[in-house]
Amino acid sequence: MSFHPSRDYALELDKQDKLASYRDQFVISDPNLIYLDGNSLGRLPKVAVERARQIVEEEWGKDLISAWNKGWWEAPARVGEKIAQLIGAGPGQVVVSDTTSVNLYKLTMAALAQNPGKKRIVTDTLNFPSDLYVLQGCVHTLGNHHEIVRIGSRDNDLTPDLTALESAINKDTALVTLSHVTFKSGYLYNMKRITDMAHRNGALMLWDLSHSVGVIPIALDECGADLAIGCTYKYLNGGPGSPAFLYVNKSLQEEVASPIWGWWGQNRPFAFGLDYEPAQGVNRFLAGTQPMLSLLTMETALDLVLQAGLTAVRTKSVLMTEYASFLTDSLLAPFGFSLGSPRDPAKRGSHISLRHPDGYRINRALIDEMNVIPDFREPDNIRLGFAPLYTSFTEIWEGFDRICRVMEEKKYEKYPSKRLTVT
Numbered sequence: 001m002s003f004h005p006s007r008d009y010a011l012e013l014d015k016q017d018k019l020a021s022y023r024d025q026f027v028i029s030d031p032n033l034i035y036l037d038g039n040s041l042g043r044l045p046k047v048a049v050e051r052a053r054q055i056v057e058e059e060w061g062k063d064l065i066s067a068w069n070k071g072w073w074e075a076p077a078r079v080g081e082k083i084a085q086l087i088g089a090g091p092g093q094v095v096v097s098d099t100t101s102v103n104l105y106k107l108t109m110a111a112l113a114q115n116p117g118k119k120r121i122v123t124d125t126l127n128f129p130s131d132l133y134v135l136q137g138c139v140h141t142l143g144n145h146h147e148i149v150r151i152g153s154r155d156n157d158l159t160p161d162l163t164a165l166e167s168a169i170n171k172d173t174a175l176v177t178l179s180h181v182t183f184k185s186g187y188l189y190n191m192k193r194i195t196d197m198a199h200r201n202g203a204l205m206l207w208d209l210s211h212s213v214g215v216i217p218i219a220l221d222e223c224g225a226d227l228a229i230g231c232t233y234k235y236l237n238g239g240p241g242s243p244a245f246l247y248v249n250k251s252l253q254e255e256v257a258s259p260i261w262g263w264w265g266q267n268r269p270f271a272f273g274l275d276y277e278p279a280q281g282v283n284r285f286l287a288g289t290q291p292m293l294s295l296l297t298m299e300t301a302l303d304l305v306l307q308a309g310l311t312a313v314r315t316k317s318v319l320m321t322e323y324a325s326f327l328t329d330s331l332l333a334p335f336g337f338s339l340g341s342p343r344d345p346a347k348r349g350s351h352i353s354l355r356h357p358d359g360y361r362i363n364r365a366l367i368d369e370m371n372v373i374p375d376f377r378e379p380d381n382i383r384l385g386f387a388p389l390y391t392s393f394t395e396i397w398e399g400f401d402r403i404c405r406v407m408e409e410k411k412y413e414k415y416p417s418k419r420l421t422v423t
């Protein structure tokens with residue numbers, strides 16, 4: 001695909017964009033803001049505003065406790081079925097619950113209990129740190145009898161070393177767990193290939209879909225994945241802290257146990273029996289009361305992705321990351337930037353990283369002075385996330401143009417290298 005670095009060319013790409021009309025379905029309160037952080041927190045869908053009002057005023061305000069009988073109690077399973085459509089899961093395998101970290105804990109503990117004789121967990125250093133912490137916590141809780149093997153990268157953290165991954169997965173491996181799309185470089189694992197690798201050695205495979213759900217067609221059932229988790233506040237636009245989801249393959253459901261035996265995961269919660277009996281199927285991985293305001297708002301937000309369809313979403317996403325890679329090479333390379341993401345779109349999610357030794361200070365200048373919001377990830381990555389439902393090509397072009405201005409005018413030089421907390 002050949003591109004041109006002019007603004008007119010970006011306008012032309014927008015004219016041809018079949019998803020362009022979706023942008024109007026989001027709240028864009030500042031049209032001059034270049035928001036390239038939908039891979040961290042998706043924009044607010046207009047339908048979610050009205051739905052949130054309705055949940056608060058009508059359901060909570062008027063129905064009070066009886067709202068649990070009008071669709072609240074079933075919401076984790078009902079919304080799970082909607083998410084299932086986005087991740088290639090047949091019915092009865094997905095529920096919405098808790099956070100991604102908590103779900104990883106629940107599924108890791110369940111997986112390790114399945115394979116008590118095996119003591120190895122394989123992951124990689126490109127994984128989201130919280131995932132690594134949760135794994136370490138599980139090992140600690142289980143008495144430090146397991147070892148965590150972390151595969152590295154041989155190209156400065158762009159891609160994982162697949163040869164090392166293959167040799168690390170051995171007959172002693174209980175669990176392989178990876179982020180489907182890695183959070184810094186955006187590397188996209190081949191789900192089928194890696195799942196097969198785990199299964200050849202009798203290990204279970206657990207995918208973290210946080211950076212791929214809603215932006216990449218996923219086929220968990222077809223790939224034979226055992227377990228998966230993911231969040232809903234990135235490309236699903238569920239809102240800050242909206243609850244996460246988990247997937248347990250049907251074939252495993254009656255064998256595995258949650259490590260948290262709460263009443264939502266009990267077979268007959270309203271019998272209030274004194275002893276725990278697991279619920280049928282995936283519902284046993286629920287623990288306690290779910291955040292209804294957030295869960296139900298997220299349910300509405302999901303409809304936009306379902307309507308647009310993941311094939312169209314992925315086509316636009318690939319075009320956007322290709323275009324941004326081109327702009328990196330043509331406009332930013334002269335300022336010392338390099339692309340910190342795979343060049344092959346088949347191995348890339350919907351964000352790219354720009355690497356620069358002054359990345360942190362440049363990111364600060366973009367946010368404070370240029371009305372551009374990317375985010376920064378250590379040590380030198382400025383991440384740009386592209387959300388096909390509302391990011392336009394002109395917005396991408398404008399973002400790159402403003403980065404050029406920061407560099408030409410050396411705006412970043414006045415910022416200290418000391419880090420702020422979030423972006």
Ligand SMILES: Cc1ncc(COP(=O)(O)O)c(C=O)c1O
Pocket residue numbers: 099100101102128130131179183208210211231244
């Ligand atoms: C890939 C990945 N996994 C896990 C998490 C942690 O999610 P939570 O804070 O919902 O536990 C995140 C958060 O951004 C993430 O990006």
